[in-house]
Amino acid sequence: MDISGKVVLITGASQGIGAACAEVFRKRGARLSLAARTEARLREISRGEAVETAGDLTDGEVRRRVVERTLERFGRVDILINNAGVGLYAPATQAPLETVRRMFELNVFAALELAQLVAPGMKERSQGAIVMVSSIAGRMTLPWLSLYSASKAALDSVADALRIELKPHGVQVTTVAPGYVTTGFQGHALTGQPPAGLARYQRYAISPEQCAEAIARGVERNARTVMAPRSGWIAVAAARLFPRLVDRQLARINHNLERGA
Ligand SMILES: NC(=O)c1ccc[n+]([C@@H]2O[C@H](COP(=O)([O-])OP(=O)(O)OC[C@H]3O[C@@H](n4cnc5c(N)ncnc54)[C@H](OP(=O)(O)O)[C@@H]3O)[C@@H](O)[C@H]2O)c1
Numbered sequence: 001m002d003i004s005g006k007v008v009l010i011t012g013a014s015q016g017i018g019a020a021c022a023e024v025f026r027k028r029g030a031r032l033s034l035a036a037r038t039e040a041r042l043r044e045i046s047r048g049e050a051v052e053t054a055g056d057l058t059d060g061e062v063r064r065r066v067v068e069r070t071l072e073r074f075g076r077v078d079i080l081i082n083n084a085g086v087g088l089y090a091p092a093t094q095a096p097l098e099t100v101r102r103m104f105e106l107n108v109f110a111a112l113e114l115a116q117l118v119a120p121g122m123k124e125r126s127q128g129a130i131v132m133v134s135s136i137a138g139r140m141t142l143p144w145l146s147l148y149s150a151s152k153a154a155l156d157s158v159a160d161a162l163r164i165e166l167k168p169h170g171v172q173v174t175t176v177a178p179g180y181v182t183t184g185f186q187g188h189a190l191t192g193q194p195p196a197g198l199a200r201y202q203r204y205a206i207s208p209e210q211c212a213e214a215i216a217r218g219v220e221r222n223a224r225t226v227m228a229p230r231s232g233w234i235a236v237a238a239a240r241l242f243p244r245l246v247d248r249q250l251a252r253i254n255h256n257l258e259r260g261a
Pocket residue numbers: 011012013014015016017018035036037038039041055056057058083084085086087106133134135136177178179180181182183184185186188
């Protein structure tokens with residue numbers, strides 16, 4: 001899909017990957033609608049050009065308002081980038097269920113409801129793109145982010161369902177699976193902190209700008225999946241082909257991280 005002139009709704013646009021997406025899509029000539037909780041940051045990113053909707057996307061009322069405001073200004077949504085998401089660092093055996101529900105409400109249900117809100121218009125025009133910013137954690141469960149991984153696996157499945165349903169109507173659905181991206185994500189987790197030793201994996205990190213560029217290219221070529229960085233495919237293939245071996249390896253890494261080794 002050619003991005004120029006398209007109306008692009010980006011959630012989680014106040015910082016990190018979402019803010020970088022705003023810049024990358026703006027440069028390609030898109031008209032933007034931006035959503036997140038922090039109004040002042042949205043205003044900065046918008047530069048007076050975009051529709052800005054501040055609010056908590058775990059609230060269905062806010063999701064509907066975001067779409068309504070975009071339609072009021074631009075008359076349609078051509079591309080939805082479901083990017084807002086949050087982490088949770090706690091063992092599955094101990095994580096408070098209320099917090100887990102809150103994470104699923106944002107990582108899965110907000111993305112699903114927003115897709116449900118924009119899909120009818122896209123079907124009517126036989127054109128549109130929905131992007132789900134998931135994670136490599138959706139394809140292999142990271143033990144320090146186990147329930148976050150579960151939420152992203154659910155999001156991947158929702159994306160597959162939407163892709164199959166919407167393909168005959170000319171609407172494309174892309175799943176994005178970033179690895180480590182240098183944003184404030186870890187510090188924004190609903191609970192817990194990443195194990196200290198995880199910092200050593202930062203050498204595999206990409207910048208939010210690189211991630212946003214990969215997302216834009218994915219939309220342009222109607223990619224089914226965008227792995228960012230591409231080397232993530234190696235880990236995913238290993239997890240598919242040798243699940244027991246990868247489980248053992250992850251358990252060992254997790255054990256060492258917990259011991260601070
Ligand atoms: N960074 C990574 O290493 C990494 C790796 C894989 C996948 N991802 C995924 O990439 C996406 C973006 O993450 P990021 O790294 O850019 O994280 P980030 O810097 O923490 O940004 C998250 C964005 O989501 C918004 N947000 C959080 N909770 C919200 C809520 N309840 N309602 C509305 N907006 C909310 C935040 O804005 P406000 O605080 O202003 O609301 C912010 O704009 C997420 O889905 C994440 O799971 C990240």
